[in-house]
Amino acid sequence: MSSENKSLQQIISHRLEKLEKIIKSGINPFPYNYTPSHRVKDIFDNKEALLDSNLSIAGRIVSFRKMGKASFIHIQDETGKLQVYAKNDVLPNAIYDNIVRNLDLGDIIGVSGNLFITKMGELTIKVTGLEILSKNIRPLPNLKEKNGEAFNGFEDKELRYRHRHLDLIANPEVMNVFKLRAKIISLLRSELDAKDFIEVETPILQSIYGGASARPFTTFHNTLDQKLYLRIADELYLKRLIIGGFTKVYEIGKNFRNEGMDRNHNPEFTALEFYEAYADVYDMMDFTENIIHSVAKGINKTTVNFSNHSIDISKPFIRKSMFSLLNDSTGQNVDSMDTPELFC
Numbered sequence: 001m002s003s004e005n006k007s008l009q010q011i012i013s014h015r016l017e018k019l020e021k022i023i024k025s026g027i028n029p030f031p032y033n034y035t036p037s038h039r040v041k042d043i044f045d046n047k048e049a050l051l052d053s054n055l056s057i058a059g060r061i062v063s064f065r066k067m068g069k070a071s072f073i074h075i076q077d078e079t080g081k082l083q084v085y086a087k088n089d090v091l092p093n094a095i096y097d098n099i100v101r102n103l104d105l106g107d108i109i110g111v112s113g114n115l116f117i118t119k120m121g122e123l124t125i126k127v128t129g130l131e132i133l134s135k136n137i138r139p140l141p142n143l144k145e146k147n148g149e150a151f152n153g154f155e156d157k158e159l160r161y162r163h164r165h166l167d168l169i170a171n172p173e174v175m176n177v178f179k180l181r182a183k184i185i186s187l188l189r190s191e192l193d194a195k196d197f198i199e200v201e202t203p204i205l206q207s208i209y210g211g212a213s214a215r216p217f218t219t220f221h222n223t224l225d226q227k228l229y230l231r232i233a234d235e236l237y238l239k240r241l242i243i244g245g246f247t248k249v250y251e252i253g254k255n256f257r258n259e260g261m262d263r264n265h266n267p268e269f270t271a272l273e274f275y276e277a278y279a280d281v282y283d284m285m286d287f288t289e290n291i292i293h294s295v296a297k298g299i300n301k302t303t304v305n306f307s308n309h310s311i312d313i314s315k316p317f318i319r320k321s322m323f324s325l326l327n328d329s330t331g332q333n334v335d336s337m338d339t340p341e342l343f344c
Contacts, residue, residue: 037055059082
């Protein structure tokens with residue numbers, strides 16, 4: 001066994017021993033529920049009004065300073081991080097010995113107490129009640145912080161993409177990307193619904209894949225004794241709905257393409273497709289531009305950065321044909337060339 005694995009096993013074994021101590025004290029280390037009165041952001045946003053008030057929060061321990069019979073702990077929830085102060089003679093009988101002494105980084109706890117400001121000027125909860133909500137057995141990435149700045153964080157991109165749960169704990173600002181994505185999808189859906197488009201769900205398992213040129217993932221349906229494919233596009237089934245009589249339809253869903261992958265190409269990805277009867281390409285261009293402008297306004301964003309380019313999405317879109325783009329790029333009249341000239 002390598003020294004790294006041995007160290008990991010020692011950490012796990014030590015934490016399991018602490019878990020056993022908590023259980024033997026008659027405390028359930030994995031209770032079913034806990035209802036905090038506030039989120040961390042709510043407390044910071046209303047700290048003047050909440051000072052000296054009794055309140056409760058729940059979250060994960062991300063820093064821990066033990067000083068004999070007192071401890072300073074930072075708890076992180078979805079909205080931020082707040083310090084709590086736990087002292088043996090303030091907590092109920094044996095809670096400090098049975099729980100606090102057996103806590104580790106990564107444990108999830110719920111605390112209640114009075115809000116105050118320390119001599120160092122940090123907003124803090126003086127804990128009068130503490131519950132363990134989930135004991136964390138495996139260690140978190142090696143996180144350190146000084147003067148409010150994190151260092152030695154979880155920085156390896158490959159590991160971060162493969163272990164998003166750890167990335168979110170170590171780099172909580174990443175959560176904003178997920179929230180922004182959710183808001184964009186919600187705004188897209190609202191815009192389409194407002195224009196009388198009907199949201200539908202079309203088959204992901206298809207007997208004949210189509211709608212794009214891509215290699216599919218294959219699977220097998222045991223009951224039908226038939227090979228099926230994960231869809232590479234929504235197009236064909238959406239068009240069948242138009243044929244059937246729907247005027248406007250759309251779908252926001254997963255597509256799958258069994259091809260190369262890199263940071264910008266994932267084998268499974270979310271796509272939006274919408275179709276409207278009696279509309280032509282120019283109608284679709286107008287609608288696409290309008291919906292992008294509306295969504296950008298909804299997230300208060302007028303520029304996006306892509307491949308080291310800043311794109312102003314508040315301006316009217318430039319519209320060019322494929323031939324005009326090719327002509328501009330090559331300096332030749334590609335649209336007037338015959339096949340041999342194009343390939344020479």
